[in-house]
Amino acid sequence: MNKELIIRSGSDAVDFALLKDGKLVELHKEEEKSNFQVGDIFIAKIRKPVAGLNAAFVNVGFEKDAFLHYHDLGPNLTSQLKFIKLVSTGKLKDFSLKNFPFEKEIDKDGQITDVISANQSILVQVVKEPISTKGPRISSELSLAGRFIVLVPFSERVSISQKIETKEEKERLKRLVQSIRPKGFGVIVRTVAEGKKVAELDKDLQNLLSRWTAMCKKLPTAHHPSKVLGELNRASSILRDVFNDTFTGIHIDDEELYQQTKDYLEEIAPSKQSIVKFYQSKDTPIFEKYSIERQIKTSFGKTVSMSKGAYLIIEHTEALHVIDVNSGNRSNKASNQEETALEVNLIAAAEIARQLRLRDMGGIIVVDFIDMSNPENRKVLYDFLREEMSDDKAKHKILPPSKFGLVQITRQRVRPEVNIKTREEDPNNENGEIEAPILIVDKISSDVERLLKSHKKLVLNAHPFVAAYITKGFPSLRSKWFFEHKKWVKIIPRDAYTFLEYHFYDKNGNKIKD
Numbered sequence: 092m093n094k095e096l097i098i099r100s101g102s103d104a105v106d107f108a109l110l111k112d113g114k115l116v117e118l119h120k121e122e123e124k125s126n127f128q129v130g131d132i133f134i135a136k137i138r139k140p141v142a143g144l145n146a147a148f149v150n151v152g153f154e155k156d157a158f159l160h161y162h163d164l165g166p167n168l169t170s171q172l173k174f175i176k177l178v179s180t181g182k183l184k185d186f187s188l189k190n191f192p193f194e195k196e197i198d199k200d201g202q203i204t205d206v207i208s209a210n211q212s213i214l215v216q217v218v219k220e221p222i223s224t225k226g227p228r229i230s231s232e233l234s235l236a237g238r239f240i241v242l243v244p245f246s247e248r249v250s251i252s253q254k255i256e257t258k259e260e261k262e263r264l265k266r267l268v269q270s271i272r273p274k275g276f277g278v279i280v281r282t283v284a285e286g287k288k289v290a291e292l293d294k295d296l297q298n299l300l301s302r303w304t305a306m307c308k309k310l311p312t313a314h315h316p317s318k319v320l321g322e323l324n325r326a327s328s329i330l331r332d333v334f335n336d337t338f339t340g341i342h343i344d345d346e347e348l349y350q351q352t353k354d355y356l357e358e359i360a361p362s363k364q365s366i367v368k369f370y371q372s373k374d375t376p377i378f379e380k381y382s383i384e385r386q387i388k389t390s391f392g393k394t395v396s397m398s399k400g401a402y403l404i405i406e407h408t409e410a411l412h413v414i415d416v417n418s419g420n421r422s423n424k425a426s427n428q429e430e431t432a433l434e435v436n437l438i439a440a441a442e443i444a445r446q447l448r449l450r451d452m453g454g455i456i457v458v459d460f461i462d463m464s465n466p467e468n469r470k471v472l473y474d475f476l477r478e479e480m481s482d483d484k485a486k487h488k489i490l491p492p493s494k495f496g497l498v499q500i501t502r503q504r505v506r507p508e509v510n511i512k513t514r515e516e517d518p519n520n521e522n523g524e525i526e527a528p529i530l531i532v533d534k535i536s537s538d539v540e541r542l543l544k545s546h547k548k549l550v551l552n553a554h555p556f557v558a559a560y561i562t563k564g565f566p567s568l569r570s571k572w573f574f575e576h577k578k579w580v581k582i583i584p585r586d587a588y589t590f591l592e593y594h595f596y597d598k599n600g601n602k603i604k605d
Contacts, residue, residue, distance in 0.1 A: 093339045096329070098352070099377050100345030107329055108383045115386040117448050118509055119329060127153055127217050127227050129505045130236065130328070132306065132320040134175070134313045135229075137211045140203045147203055149215060152316045155226030159215060161203045165232030167245035168206055169194035174245070175212055178310045186307035187300075188244065188275025212315060219505045235299045235320075238331050238359045239284040239292050240268070242299040246277030254282040271296055283335060298358075327355045332484055338363065344370045344377040373600075376587065384586030385555075390449060391509075397442050401435045405446065407508075411455040414443060418461060432461040433468045437475055444479035453485070453504020462496040473498070532560060532568060535593060543576045548598035555584035557593065 097108040109117035133151045140147040148156035165171070170193045177183035183191075197206050207213065219228035235242040249268050251261045264280050267289045272278050273296075284292060306320040313319055330341075330352065341356075343349040349369045356364045370377045378384045389396070395403040404415040416439040418431065443458060463469055469492045476498065477489055486503040493499075535551070542549055553561070561568045562582050573579055595603040 092337060094337050095340040095342065095381070096333075096338065097377060097381050097383060098341070098343040098345070098348060100343070100348055105345075105348065106378070108378065108381070109329075109333065110381065110383075113382070114445070115383055115390065115449060116445050117333075118387070120509070126318065127151070127220055128321070129217055129220060131217045131318055132233060133215055133217075133229075133316055134310060134319050135213055135215050135316040137207050137209055137213060139209050140207055142202060142204050145203050147207060149213070149229060150316050151215065151217075151227060151229065152318075153221060153226050155221065155224075157215065157217075157227040157229040158225070159229050159231065161201065161206075162199075163218070163228075163230035163232060164197065164203070164206065165230070165245070166196040166199065167193060168197050168231055170245050171214060171231060171233075172207075172211070175214055175310065178307055179212065179313075181311050186304050187273060189273060191275055193245070193275075214319075220507065222504070222507050234279070235302055236331065237281075237295040237299045239281055239287055239295045240299070241279040241281065242296065242303065243277035243279065244303065245275065247275075248277040250277075250279045252280055252282040252284075255280075255285050260285055267292060273300065276300075327351070330355060331359070334360065334363075336360075336363070338366060341367045342370050342377060342381070343367070374583075379586050382586070388586070390446070395442065395446065397438050399435070399438065401438055403439060403442060403446070411457060412452050414446075414456065414458045416458065416460050429463060429465055429468065432463045433471065436460045436463065436472050440472060440476040441479050444476065444483065447480070447487075447500075447502060448483055448485075449509070451485075451504075451507075451509050453502050453508065456500040456502060458498045458500065460492065460496050460498060463492075532557070535561070536568070536572075538595065539572055539580060540576070542595055542603060543572075543578050543580075546597055546603070547578065548581075549578070550581045550583060550596040550598075550600075551593060552583045552585045552588070552596065553593040554588045554590050555586060556590065558582045558584040 093110075093112050095110045095113075097110060099106040099108075105121045107117075107119040107121070108115055135149050135151045135157070138148045138150050138156050144160075146158060146160040149159050151157045170191075173194060174183070174188075174191060178186070185191075213231055214233060215229040215231050216233050217227050218230045221227050233244050235244075249265055249272065251264055255261055255264070264284060268278050268280055271289065271293045278296070280292075302320065309319045334356075341352060343352060346369060349367065353364055353367050356367060370380070372380065376384075378387075393405060395405060397403065402417050404417065406413045406415075416436060418435045439458075439460065446452070447456065460472065463472070473489070473491045480487060480489065483502075485505070488501045490499045535553070535557070539549065539551070551558075551561075566574075569580055569582060597603055
């Protein structure tokens with residue numbers, strides 16, 4: 092299996108596309124203005140505790156106050172509050188916690204008004220980004236994620252990822268971590284630590300302790316509220332969370348980001364540093380080269396086509412997402428209706444698992460599969476869907492198909508859903524939108540006639556459908572231009588363009604302005 096990460100850098104955002112065997116499975120965007128990413132740690136002020144909600148609203152600098160529930164305080168909240176007070180006033184210079192006396196843990200079923208008060212300073216971490224009209228969801232139980240382990244200040248627990256299945260490996264990792272764990276810090280061992288040696292785990296641990304120390308040094312002079320520890324840049328955080336030995340290529344079109352990625356890979360996987368490639372072609376944008384633009388346009392609409400004529404209908408409401416599976420106009424080669432239903436459902440299950448990751452859909456998802464009367468087939472479908480979603484990093488739970496053929500899925504939502512508009516303005520109806528191309532060849536033809544009078548060579552960049560219309564057939568429209576003007580127009584299809592967008596370039600590659 093080829094697994095590639097394609098990174099495109101723009102002036103105000105960086106896009107990340109994860110491909111499996113050339114097929115787009117994840118799409119992320121990091122924007123310059125994004126100040127509240129999952130994992131960011133803030134020194135903040137309690138605005139007011141609300142007894143009725145058993146929660147508090149916290150000023151973290153966002154336009155809406157962040158929400159902090161009692162269950163997200165962490166058992167050692169009082170120890171953290173004491174630590175912040177001592178560090179902020181300069182009375183504590185040792186940030187290692189090895190000599191820091193812990194306070195009594197808070198009652199797990201207590202009331203928020205008993206443990207925090209208005210205007211109190213607190214360290215909080217973003218666990219869910221601002222979505223729709225809601226502010227960030229935060230936790231005061233901090234964690235610093237590394238490549239192999241997660242460091243949890245004010246804790247003594249050691250936990251091993253449940254995805255590591257063998258009991259022997261779990262016990263081995265627990266022994267290793269116990270031998271290197273600093274006092275006052277808990278450790279969660281991640282799945283990718285399976286089979287790793289103590290030196291690799293210790294190196295990761297020391298990097299996280301360095302980040303903790305750097306954060307603590309900011310506290311005495313930090314404004315309230317302000318970010319005191321940011322997540323890694325998105326390229327590094329994605330590599331940290333999804334990178335493994337199966338990756339075959341990382342392609343980046345920005346030199347600075349290319350160097351950052353190489354440096355980060357040198358730390359976490361030196362043997363894989365050679366797979367990072369700097370994409371330098373100026374003729375074809377990087378997302379065009381790997382057919383990502385085409386996949387984006389065909390994957391984010393209300394209707395999603397699949398193989399053998401089947402398709403999905405995806406609808407969104409405030410409360411949940413609904414996916415309907417349709418067999419479409421596929422020819423029935425199966426021996427009976429039950430086999431046909433199972434075949435289509437398995438195709439749909441694989442596509443649904445991809446769509447959930449691609450769009451980062453969260454909350455409640457209800458899937459209406461094609462009805463199957465055989466319980467064994469329903470179990471086959473359920474097991475197949477679970478297997479397809481096993482690579483999904485977001486926490487999720489899948490219930491077996493109901494008697495009505497419905498499958499219910501809950502999937503963790505920590506950031507806004509990726510929503511790319513695929514419909515475009517209809518030039519024939521100022522209030523309408525279209526999903527099909529509008530060919531504007533008359534305007535292009537008149538522009539060609541005008542520009543060929545002053546340019547010896549002309550290059551036209553246009554939407555692939557428009558480019559195909561101009562070049563296909565005999566005589567093609569381009570051939571007619573050649574016979575009339577004795578000059579050849581080069582046509583370049585551009586997946587990123589809208590149906591109505593096109594641009595002309597001269598022989599030196601300079602854009603010709605209207």
